Amino acid sequence: MKKEKLILIGNGMAGVRALEELINIAPEMYDITVFGSEPYGNYNRILLSPVLAGEKSFNDILLNDDPWYEQHRITLHKGREVTEINRRAKTVVTRDGVSADYDRLLLATGSNPVILPVPGHKLPGVITFRDISDVDTMINAAQTMRHAVVIGGGLLGLEAAYGLKQRGLHVTVVHLMKTLLERQLDDVAGGMLLQSLEKRGIQFLLGAQTEEIIGKQRVQGVRFKDGREISADLVVMAIGIRPNIELAKKSGIHCERGIVVNDTLQTYDPKIYAVGECVQHRTQTYGLVAPLFEQAKVCANHLAQIGFRRYQGSMTSTKLKVTGVDVFSAGDFTGDATTESIVLRDGARGMYKKLVIKDNRIHGAVMIGDTGDGPWYFQMMRDRQDISDIRSRLLHGQAHLGDAGHGGATTIGMSDATEICGCNGVCKGEIVNAIIGKKLFTLEEVRSHTKASSSCGSCTGLVEQILAATLGGDYSAAPKEKPLCPCTDYTHDEVRQAIREQRLHTIDAVMRRMEWKNSDGCASCRPALNYYLISTWPAETKDDYQARFINERAHANIQKDGTYSVVPRIWGGVVTPKELHAIAAVAEQFEVPEVKITGGQRIDLLGVKKENLPAVWRELGKAGLVSGHAYAKALRTVKTCVGQEWCRFGVQNSTQMGITLEKMTWGSWTPHKFKMAVSGCPRNCAEATIKDFGVVAVESGWELHVGGNGGVKVRVTDLLCKVKTEQEVLEYCGAFMQLYREEARYLERTAPWIERVGLSYVKQQLIEDADKRRALYARFLDSQKYVQTDPWAQRAAAEVHTHEFIPLKQVV
Amino acid sequence: MLPTKKEVSPESSAEWLEIGSLEDIPRQGARVVRLAEGDVAVFRTAEDEIFALRDRCPHKGGPLSQGIVYGKKVACPLHNRSVHLDSGEAVAPDKGCAATYPLMIKEGRIFLGRRGQTSS
Ligand code: SRM
Ligand SMILES: Cc1cc2nc3c(=O)[nH]c(=O)nc-3n(C[C@H](O)[C@H](O)[C@H](O)COP(=O)(O)OP(=O)(O)OC[C@H]3O[C@@H](n4cnc5c(N)ncnc54)[C@H](O)[C@@H]3O)c2cc1C
Ligand code: SF4
Ligand code: FES
Numbered sequence: 002m003k004k005e006k007l008i009l010i011g012n013g014m015a016g017v018r019a020l021e022e023l024i025n026i027a028p029e030m031y032d033i034t035v036f037g038s039e040p041y042g043n044y045n046r047i048l049l050s051p052v053l054a055g056e057k058s059f060n061d062i063l064l065n066d067d068p069w070y071e072q073h074r075i076t077l078h079k080g081r082e083v084t085e086i087n088r089r090a091k092t093v094v095t096r097d098g099v100s101a102d103y104d105r106l107l108l109a110t111g112s113n114p115v116i117l118p119v120p121g122h123k124l125p126g127v128i129t130f131r132d133i134s135d136v137d138t139m140i141n142a143a144q145t146m147r148h149a150v151v152i153g154g155g156l157l158g159l160e161a162a163y164g165l166k167q168r169g170l171h172v173t174v175v176h177l178m179k180t181l182l183e184r185q186l187d188d189v190a191g192g193m194l195l196q197s198l199e200k201r202g203i204q205f206l207l208g209a210q211t212e213e214i215i216g217k218q219r220v221q222g223v224r225f226k227d228g229r230e231i232s233a234d235l236v237v238m239a240i241g242i243r244p245n246i247e248l249a250k251k252s253g254i255h256c257e258r259g260i261v262v263n264d265t266l267q268t269y270d271p272k273i274y275a276v277g278e279c280v281q282h283r284t285q286t287y288g289l290v291a292p293l294f295e296q297a298k299v300c301a302n303h304l305a306q307i308g309f310r311r312y313q314g315s316m317t318s319t320k321l322k323v324t325g326v327d328v329f330s331a332g333d334f335t336g337d338a339t340t341e342s343i344v345l346r347d348g349a350r351g352m353y354k355k356l357v358i359k360d361n362r363i364h365g366a367v368m369i370g371d372t373g374d375g376p377w378y379f380q381m382m383r384d385r386q387d388i389s390d391i392r393s394r395l396l397h398g399q400a401h402l403g404d405a406g407h408g409g410a411t412t413i414g415m416s417d418a419t420e421i422c423g424c425n426g427v428c429k430g431e432i433v434n435a436i437i438g439k440k441l442f443t444l445e446e447v448r449s450h451t452k453a454s455s456s457c458g459s460c461t462g463l464v465e466q467i468l469a470a471t472l473g474g475d476y477s478a479a480p481k482e483k484p485l486c487p488c489t490d491y492t493h494d495e496v497r498q499a500i501r502e503q504r505l506h507t508i509d510a511v512m513r514r515m516e517w518k519n520s521d522g523c524a525s526c527r528p529a530l531n532y533y534l535i536s537t538w539p540a541e542t543k544d545d546y547q548a549r550f551i552n553e554r555a556h557a558n559i560q561k562d563g564t565y566s567v568v569p570r571i572w573g574g575v576v577t578p579k580e581l582h583a584i585a586a587v588a589e590q591f592e593v594p595e596v597k598i599t600g601g602q603r604i605d606l607l608g609v610k611k612e613n614l615p616a617v618w619r620e621l622g623k624a625g626l627v628s629g630h631a632y633a634k635a636l637r638t639v640k641t642c643v644g645q646e647w648c649r650f651g652v653q654n655s656t657q658m659g660i661t662l663e664k665m666t667w668g669s670w671t672p673h674k675f676k677m678a679v680s681g682c683p684r685n686c687a688e689a690t691i692k693d694f695g696v697v698a699v700e701s702g703w704e705l706h707v708g709g710n711g712g713v714k715v716r717v718t719d720l721l722c723k724v725k726t727e728q729e730v731l732e733y734c735g736a737f738m739q740l741y742r743e744e745a746r747y748l749e750r751t752a753p754w755i756e757r758v759g760l761s762y763v764k765q766q767l768i769e770d771a772d773k774r775r776a777l778y779a780r781f782l783d784s785q786k787y788v789q790t791d792p793w794a795q796r797a798a799a800e801v802h803t804h805e806f807i808p809l810k811q812v813v
Numbered sequence: 814m815l816p817t818k819k820e821v822s823p824e825s826s827a828e829w830l831e832i833g834s835l836e837d838i839p840r841q842g843a844r845v846v847r848l849a850e851g852d853v854a855v856f857r858t859a860e861d862e863i864f865a866l867r868d869r870c871p872h873k874g875g876p877l878s879q880g881i882v883y884g885k886k887v888a889c890p891l892h893n894r895s896v897h898l899d900s901g902e903a904v905a906p907d908k909g910c911a912a913t914y915p916l917m918i919k920e921g922r923i924f925l926g927r928r929g930q931t932s933s
Contacts, residue, residue, distance in 0.1 A: 439906075449906055449907075450906045456892070519883070519884055520859065520884075521841060521858075521859040521883055521884060522883055523883045523884070523888075524880070524881040524883055524888030524893065524895070527881065527883065528881070546839075547839055547840065547841040547842050547881075547882070548841075548881070549881075550881065550890070551879040551880065551881075551890040552890075555879075559876075559879060559890050559891070561873070561875075561891065563875070563876040563879070804837065804838075804839060804844065808844065808845045808846065808847045808852075809832055809833050809837055809838065809844035809845060809846050809855060810830070810832040810833060810846045810847065811846075811847040812830065812846075812847065812848055812849065813847055813848065813849050
């Protein structure tokens with residue numbers, strides 16, 4: 002079959018990004034031709050500001066050089082402007098007479114800078130700030146001229162002013178409004194910004210309306226409506242941009258402010274797509290790359306004809322790229338009668354933070370000075386996260402949310418040799434080099450190329466900071482909720498809902514019903530689906546062991562050398578001499594290389610060969626020892642302290658309470674591992690307040706705590722309630738676990754889950770609504786009927802999965 | 814590159830080792846063949862294709878036979894990098910390669926070619 006022809010008009014950021022996405026998913030599908038009116042390959046327009054300021058060179062910002070186009074067999078027409086689209090004949094023609102035909106056409110013509118139509122606007126020396134040639138003009142001007150005037154106090158204008166100042170010019174910014182960046186900042190923040198830019202030697206004329214640009218042969222000055230005049234050798238117009246739709250309009254493609262497209266980025270002509278700043282989608286146009294990249298992704302999917310992805314619009318946030326001046330803003334930051342705002346202002350430190358809140362959700366954020374938490378607020382804003390539970394600490398930033406050990410770090414001053422990712426040993430320098438060398442834009446890309454932040458994830462914030470600092474812009478516009486995995490566009494919650502409502506009982510059924518892109522999924526979605534199925538339909542679903550990670554398949558923890566570890570359950574941390582004998586005997590009989598007391602009050606036999614596991618379990622089973630599920634996303638340990646029976650401070654029998662809880666809950670599969678502890682008094686020797694469910698004895702009964710985590714990111718529990726009787730402890734515990742089992746996403750521990758849904762929600766379900774609590778508890782107990790069979794005993798008796806433990810063939 | 818359906822006769826039993834039948838390997842799973850020179854992982858995909866690789870992940874030697882099999886790939890159990898079953902190559906952008914072994918099926922029995930090959 003002959004390949005279809007795809008033509009891209011506009012060799013800029015959005016268009017080429019769409020090609021990159023397309024080549025990724027359908028490399029052989031089209032014969033591609035690109036027309037670009039600029040005489041270069043695709044470059045990173047965002048970084049023109051640092052080039053102007055002398056912080057980067059043109060080579061640093063080139064994204065795709067000629068060999069890239071050659072390698073992908075793309076025909077590139079540099080410096081050729083398309084002036085005609087003939088939609089009937091499906092051809093395009095350039096100004097210099099080159100023509101080409103297409104089957105599909107992609108328009109990505111960007112925008113044009115707006116030019117004030119005042120007298121004198123055509124004089125030599127009046128320029129805009131849009132492309133490399135503008136930057137060249139400015140750099141050359143800096144060598145011979147003294148006075149620059151920038152018209153426009155928006156992001157572009159300020160970046161131009163800063164760059165020109167760095168080049169040694171005397172710079173005045175002229176702005177029509179009374180405050181700077183009025184579209185991004187409120188008055189207070191705008192005022193602080195003004196001060197810090199003035200300190201850098203830039204002058205400002207606010208509330209000044211330009212009436213004329215004066216000069217004979219070339220620019221000599223600017224006159225304002227109020228009669229004032231200032232001298233100028235160079236005038237930069239940076240008052241805004243307008244989608245470049247001339248060509249589209251001329252060809253009869255429906256345009257309003259921009260080229261109108263639907264959710265698949267298709268124009269009114271079904272053969273023609275459009276992405277980027279030239280586009281108008283659901284009445285919005287965008288002038289930042291993050292939303293354009295999202296458009297590019299969706300568009301590529303549809304060009305590849307595999308897409309059911311839709312573009313649904315984006316929320317954007319902005320940053321100013323002026324070195325040393327940190328500004329962040331997102332959403333609606335002025336607010337109105339229905340909103341409230343929380344403000345933190347520290348003039349001496351040049352710091353200002355304002356959050357606009359509506360219905361307990363962040364609606365907008367403005368920050369100046371310390372903007373490190375910007376992405377965090379922005380994420381919560383996009384997730385529409387309820388913040389009522391963290392409201393009092395919100396303004397102090399993520400570092401103050403019990404995030405011990407990771408708080409407050411900033412990557413700006415770090416040397417290249419500073420280790421960022423402790424799991425994979427990746428340093429700052431490596432990340433920066435990968436971002437530049439491999440042209441990475443997103444967190445996901447950095448993860449897959451460098452492995453940084455791909456394991457425990459605690460350095461994610463740092464990696465995002467490095468991305469932002471290296472690239473200059475703010476690229477963090479991931480879709481609001483991420484798809485479950487790359488095999489689908491549906492989110493965890495949507496998949497779960499479908500499983501429940503459409504009564505799906507097998508992984509295969511889910512994948513077929515929800516049109517999975519890869520027929521048998523991947524190593525991320527299969528375990529998740531398996532969990533969702535068994536937790537939704539405990540009686541009906543057959544557990545699919547091939548969808549389980551090896552630890553859960555083999556009921557032991559794989560070790561780095563391929564051997565396994567064995568951790569028997571030690572109820573509430575209490576052992577008998579007989580059990581200890583049995584463990585010791587097994588260790589000797591099977592020559593177990595190491596026996597270790599774990600951090601969970603149990604004993605670990607490390608280095609057991611896989612084929613010995615069933616025999617080891619058989620021996621342990623003889624002494625009544627069963628699986629401790631130390632390998633599973635399931636109930637792990639219930640730690641206890643000695644409590645009332647022995648301790649002089651104990652007020653309740655915490656040891657027995659722990660054992661009873663463990664007997665009720667063992668075997669339960671959970672979204673992530675689930676740990677408990679019971680302490681006999683508020684001295685809390687069992688560390689119950691960093692457990693998923695923690696119980697602390699008090700004189701009058703028991704305090705129940707939830708959502709603690711002692712791992713990567715320490716989180717102290719929230720107090721759920723106080724109860725009197727043991728039965729109540731069991732009921733709340735079962736109900737809490739069931740709520741978590743039914744509603745949290747796979748691999749989400751209770752701590753992030755509670756932070757996402759809010760403690761108040763959990764309280765509502767468990768405390769305010771007693772019927773709901775009882776129903777949850779009943780469902781929990783019911784699901785336990787199907788899982789409380791010791792998996793070790795089954796395997797020791799060779800009842801199930803014998804193939805797992807025996808080599809297919811042995812010739813040694 | 815693998816003659817899974819084709820019936821080829823083993824030229825010499827010294828080179829081709831009979832290891833079992835398709836049913837012995839779980840679908841979307843793997844089994845280990847233990848040889849003097851080291852373990853070989855024999856995979857069976859959802860589509861019933863079979864592949865054999867040296868049971869050592871190119872990253873840090875993790876036993877690939879213990880991973881999750883999906884499509885024509887396996888995700889290593891140790892650090893979750895994926896490897897193509899047909900070529901033994903790590904899935905990009907990761908680099909590295911596990912040696913492949915030829916397999917053939919004759920009269921329902923699977924034979925493993927004893928010399929591993931590192932494809933480039
Ligand atoms: C054996 C043990 C260390 C020890 O020698 O003491 C251990 C060993 C492992 N831990 Fe742990 N953790 C052990 C107690 C803990 C504790 C302490 C506790 O439970 O009181 C914590 C912090 C408390 C917590 O979880 O909130 C802990 C936090 C982690 C984490 C981080 C979890 C988090 O939410 O941030 C991981 C990584 C993960 O789960 O993704 C982890 C993962 C692991 C794994 C399973 C790594 C892996 O995936 O292979 C280790 C398995 C080793 C093995 O093969 O046995 N282990 N781990 C402890 C077993 C307890 C038990 O009896 O079952
Ligand atoms: C100085 C500066 C700083 C910026 N900073 C940021 C930032 O920090 N963060 C951020 O998110 N965004 C920033 N932006 C905005 C960002 O660069 C744009 O949103 C993005 O480049 C738009 O991509 P696009 O592909 O739609 O348009 P462009 O990148 O402008 O590409 C359009 C291309 O099409 C070509 N073209 C137009 N018509 C034709 C035709 N008829 N025939 C052939 N070729 C044609 C043009 O020459 C141009 O090369 C900045 C922009 C500038 C100028
Ligand atoms: S046992 Fe836990 S803390 Fe220790 S190395 Fe393993 S995962 Fe890390
Ligand atoms: S050893 Fe396989 S991923 Fe690390």
